[in-house]
Amino acid sequence: xxxxxxxxLLRSLLIYRAIxxxxxxxxxxxxxxxxxxxxxxxxxxxxxNRVAAFRSLGARVVALEPQPDFARRLRxxxxxxxxxxxxxxxxxxxxxxxxxxxxxxxPTVATLSPHFVARAGAAPSFRGVRWTPGPRVEVGTLDALIxxxxxxxxVKIDVEGFELEVLLGLSQPLPALSFEFVPAxxxxxxxxxxxxxxxxxxxxxxxxxxxxxxxxxxxxxxDGAEAMRDxxxxxxxxxxxxxxxxxxxx
Numbered sequence: 368x369x370x371x372x373x374x375x376l377l378r379s380l381l382i383y384r385a386i387x388x389x390x391x392x393x394x395x396x397x398x399x400x401x402x403x404x405x406x407x408x409x410x411x412x413x414x415x416n417r418v419a420a421f422r423s424l425g426a427r428v429v430a431l432e433p434q435p436d437f438a439r440r441l442r443x444x445x446x447x448x449x450x451x452x453x454x455x456x457x458x459x460x461x462x463x464x465x466x467x468x469x470x471x472x473x474p475t476v477a478t479l480s481p482h483f484v485a486r487a488g489a490a491p492s493f494r495g496v497r498w499t500p501g502p503r504v505e506v507g508t509l510d511a512l513i514x515x516x517x518x519x520x521x522v523k524i525d526v527e528g529f530e531l532e533v534l535l536g537l538s539q540p541l542p543a544l545s546f547e548f549v550p551a552x553x554x555x556x557x558x559x560x561x562x563x564x565x566x567x568x569x570x571x572x573x574x575x576x577x578x579x580x581x582x583x584x585x586x587x588x589x590d591g592a593e594a595m596r597d598x599x600x601x602x603x604x605x606x607x608x609x610x611x612x613x614x615x616x617x
Contacts, residue, residue, distance in 0.1 A: 393582060403426070406520055408519045410458055411527075415440075415445065418445065438453060456505040467479060468498040483529070486528075490549075510538055510539075518542075519541065530547060534559055543615065560596055563592075570615070571591065574591070579609055
């Protein structure tokens with residue numbers, strides 16, 4: 368038995384599945400972004416807690432997870448649900464294959480980004496995390512996913528420092544999305560904002576932050592791109608990570 372991987376899986380189950388009210392919390396939070404009858408992409412779906420929340424809101428879901436053990440669990444969890452498609456792959460700027468850097472004891476931080484491993488791995492918040500070369504995984508693009516399934520109402524991107532690479536595989540604006548930020552590699556989040564603004568053109572996006580797993584926007588009405596950039600730049604190096612939410616200005 369691979370004990371580090373087994374312990375990592377159990378850790379993920381405790382974090383994401385053992386809190387009884389987490390599902391209701393997620394449904395309340397995502398209701399503003401995911402309409403009934405809509406379409407959501409979960410990029411980095413892990414154990415599928417967001418997938419379940421999107422489905423409970425009445426949306427169709429495409430879940431992407433490159434880690435084989437977690438992709439297998441997603442297929443088992445949503446077996447028979449024709450409104451969930453599980454793809455065992457990652458996304459990037461171009462189709463192909465890439466080496467996954469695995470973290471068996473902390474599988475939530477598996478990544479395709481050597482830059483993330485080098486920079487985040489040196490940060491105090493990642494003390495004790497160890498990455499090892501994992502399997503080569505299939506990589507697709509957001510453009511290809513949209514061509515296959517349609518334009519999503521919402522895309523959740525949580526890929527440990529590879530978020531900008533995912534958005535570089537997109538050539539049109541999205542209605543709404545989220546991407547993770549980590550203070551140790553904040554330049555990735557800043558690049559994501561630049562990419563979104565370039566795609567959106569005139570009008571741009573509104574941006575708001577949710578820290579950790581709180582599912583609460585600090586400024587629910589959002590701010591413009593420059594205010595969001597300033598907030599990210601001012602973050603202390605040891606600040607908490609979280610997610611930036613972006614939605615089109617109508």
